[in-house]
Amino acid sequence: MPELPEVQTIINGLNSKVLGKEITKIIELRPGTVYRQFPITSLDNIISISRKGKYIILQTSSNYKLIIHLRMTGKLIFENDLTKTSNHARAEIVFSDKTKLIFDDVRTFGKIQILKFNEEVPALINLGVEPLSEEFNIIYLKNKLKNRKAPIKNALLDQTVIAGLGNIYVAEILFRAKVHPATSANNIKSTKLERIVSETKIILREAIKHNGTTISDYRNVEDKTGEFQNFLKVYGKKICKCGAMIQKIKQAGRTTYFCEECQR
DNA sequence: CTGGGAACCTGAAAGC
């Protein structure tokens, strides 16, 4: 479900709602949701909240960290009333001031991992650059794609190339850059790669400004939808602004939306 | 190393 702009919106919400709070317990409501080699004890205050790609990282004062991935349908909902629950609550992070975060996840793909602060996980180590950082530029992208003959759509979804893009934003980026999604990644002209880089940064910033995209499940920490779905140009659309029908194809098991007229 | 399909799971929507 959530891609970089949605995760960033959640990070912003968590920073205003739970930064500094003391965790009293983490309740696993569905087995397999929480991986813990170590017990989180009391006196664990949340001292920093950040993300890498789509991974949410909460660091605690006793040198542990929680790594949370929401996958397709995960949500983190802040709740003032400890008696309240949600339809698909899989875990709860309870705070000493009688508030909590509910980890709600219909499809149960999402996970919470509790690790020592300095412990690394492979998926995080292998992440590509942050698309909104200076490191994401034409030189980096050209180098990353030089041996990739797979479609550019698939390459951009690869989290080891760029951290945080997903199915919606990749479709929107390729539309804005006027690149056909089936083009081999190593076969794209520099001018087009430059467009992909710049459009990626523009669209992600816009989407964050509008609190992310809600197609069905995504909600922020206050259980509210985003608004960027109102600005999408191809994802989930039937007709392009040029008048042509939007095409819908499968690439590596994922649906790709694009316009044959605008993207060549 | 690269790339694609299956698997993981639930529920809504579309198809018949």
Add this chain to the structure above:
DNA sequence: TGCTTTCAGGTTCCCA
């Protein structure tokens, strides 16, 4: 009206 199939903002494992 029901029953069946398809589809979904993601990642990981397995195999060519």
